[in-house]
Amino acid sequence: EAEVAQSPRYKITEKSQAVAFWCDPISGHATLYWYRQILGQGPELLVQFQDESVVDDSQLPKDRFSAERLKGVDSTLKIQPAELGDSAMYLCASSSGGTGGTYEQYFGPGTRLTVT
Amino acid sequence: GDSVTQMEGPVTLSEEAFLTINCTYTATGYPSLFWYVQYPGEGLQLLLKATKADDKGSNKGFEATYRKETTSFHLEKGSVQVSDSAVYFCAAHNAGNNRKLIWGLGTSLAVNP
Numbered sequence: 001e002a003e004v005a006q007s008p009r010y011k012i013t014e015k016s017q018a019v020a021f022w023c024d025p026i027s028g029h030a031t032l033y034w035y036r037q038i039l040g041q042g043p044e045l046l047v048q049f050q051d052e053s054v055v056d057d058s059q060l061p062k063d064r065f066s067a068e069r070l071k072g073v074d075s076t077l078k079i080q081p082a083e084l085g086d087s088a089m090y091l092c093a094s095s096s097g098g099t100g101g102t103y104e105q106y107f108g109p110g111t112r113l114t115v116t
Numbered sequence: 117g118d119s120v121t122q123m124e125g126p127v128t129l130s131e132e133a134f135l136t137i138n139c140t141y142t143a144t145g146y147p148s149l150f151w152y153v154q155y156p157g158e159g160l161q162l163l164l165k166a167t168k169a170d171d172k173g174s175n176k177g178f179e180a181t182y183r184k185e186t187t188s189f190h191l192e193k194g195s196v197q198v199s200d201s202a203v204y205f206c207a208a209h210n211a212g213n214n215r216k217l218i219w220g221l222g223t224s225l226a227v228n229p
Contacts, residue, residue: 004159041221041222042205042219042220042221043160043205043219055215091159091160095215103215104148104150104165104209105217106162107152107160108159109158109159110158110159112157
């Protein structure tokens with residue numbers, strides 16, 4: 001069964017350092033999402049790509065976060081510099097549009113970031 | 117704007133008990149509706165979905181019926197197991213939302229043996 005791949009699974013970094021997360025969506029999925037999930041809360045959309053284009057990055061803290069999906073396949077989310085408040089789970093999801101356009105999203109296992 | 121409201125947790129049940137987690141939505145038109153499950157330390161998994169009124173989604177013994185009259189999509193399971201302990205999220209997609217899901221806040225379920 002096709003899955004969304006993410007790496008690393010866990011990352012510990014010191015504040016002010018740079019950190020990067022990688023995501024490989026399910027093959028053929030044109031839409032890719034990055035979410036941040038703070039412990040005990042629901043997922044918060046950071047950025048949404050349609051192929052290589054950003055569709056929505058309204059909740060992305062652009063002073064320190066950046067995201068790219070250069071060839072419309074895999075994607076990288078970067079934080080520079082990391083702050084203590086960035087400690088969270090970072091989730092990647094992809095969607096093909098679903099059967100009849102239902103747009104269900106399929107999630108990777110996430111990257112647990114701890115900033116010290 | 118569109119919104120999804122879930123019952124607050126945590127919900128604590130004994131094994132083999134009946135489970136209901138309430139979910140209601142506010143949206144223009146008729147969104148597609150989803151339940152996702154998140155086990156500790158893992159990503160979200162699609163549990164079931166329904167795309168139109170009166171549709172019933174089902175998977176792994178869980179069921180939810182799309183009720184247009186009450187704008188609800190309550191999750192049910194007749195006999196829960198310890199392995200069902202997780203956080204459950206209700207979500208909705210509306211055609212005007214540009215492929216974004218509207219998420220509920222999640223309901224934590226703990227099943228005791």
